[in-house]
Amino acid sequence: MSNVATYSTNGGPYAIEAQDLSIYYGSFRAVKNINLRFPTHKITALIGPSGCGKSTVLRAFNRMNDLIPISRAEGVILFHGKNIYDHDVDPVEIRRRVGMVFQKPNPFPKTIYENVAWGARINGFKGSKTDMDALVEESLRDAAVWDDVKDKLNQSGLSLSGGQQQRLCIARAIATRPEIILMDEPASALDPISTLRIEELIQELKKNYTILIVTHNMQQAARASDYTAFFNMDADRAGYLVEYNQTDELFTSPKNEMTEQYITGRFG
């Protein structure tokens, strides 16, 4: 149905790319003229002060902003050479291939098993029960939560701790075999230990997935990402990209004075 697959260029250096992307809510331009590409199988952190449009940009990459009728994207997001905002692109397909993990762990009020299976099913998985069992196990293993849950797959996903719930949600996202995983402050509702475990997990995940992560936690960005994009808000309140670089570069010798001030905690 989608034409994205036709444009597949497996193993390209960039998994997804924004070109001159602006996003509006009604007449308000929330972010402007973003040019940014995300290296394949790397972790890129999006940082910047609250309200500068990090979530807005992130949600543009799998068209989650479609759910807000007043929102509108200008520019292009290239995925396998195809603009995902083209008329003939199927948003179901995009959201399967560009998965998302949200700020608050949000398992379904269903069993642990069903939480993972549902993600696959709603995105078109049609295998047998045995195939599904295998997919559920593999996804839970990849999300580093298998050992915690293997003996209670029929218990409610809500019975787990916050950190486990978030890893269950990551398993649910993985179960659709995406290429990219978007994470919007995935650890902000978790305690420090759970946060560290999520960060370790993200490092593991990049072997198979390209990861875009929004975080307001500078240490987390510095620790857990390969590349960092720093956004700020302009005088017109529109967010824009100030600086992008390898994370170690950006955090040790930022090129822009604003980046310097932000990462040293002098504003924001």
Add this chain to the structure above:
Amino acid sequence: MRESFDRELQRLEAEIIRMGSEVEEHLTQVTAAFVERDAVTARRMIAADEAINERRIQVGLDALTLIATQQPMARDLRLIAAIMEIVGELERIHDYIKGIGKISLNIGPTPVLPTIAAHMPEMAETAREMLHLSLKAFAERDKELALRVPAMDDKVDFLFNHLYADVVAYVMENPLGTTHANSLEWALHNLERSADRTINICEWVVYMVTGVYREMSMGEYESPPAA
């Protein structure tokens, strides 16, 4: 004898057109009621279904009486066949309207997902326009028009597919909204099927004019696209 036959045929034809325009209006109204959470209109749409059912049965019986007493041939026979089939399609479209009304009442006062509120009326308007044109093709014996209407279903399918995707994405973010999402999907599905039914009407118009029945719909969404 012939005169009263022609008069009766005309009367049945006029009844189809009257029923059709009522069904058209109800498509618009039930969708507006759905997105505006207007329970009064939703209830009125549900209640209206009874009368449509009765009128359908009456048209069917009258048509049978005509066949039994007048032995119509050729074009007359095809017109009567078309009348009987089209009235059935109208009745079923109204079942979908009633369905949307019931779903609307089940949802209660909760606002519907904004993307649905924003785009479902456009989907309904396209389905209504399809119904309008298929009945125009019927009234004017316009085969060319009947052949053109089914292409409009692409727009309905497009909107359906996108809204369906949005509902799925909404559930991903809000697992506690599964019940609401289910209701939305049922309502969208009813609307999508209504448009498919108008294609059946076009098929009968083409048959009526040419004597050849040809399937024009693909029946694409007999099950949800991503199930």
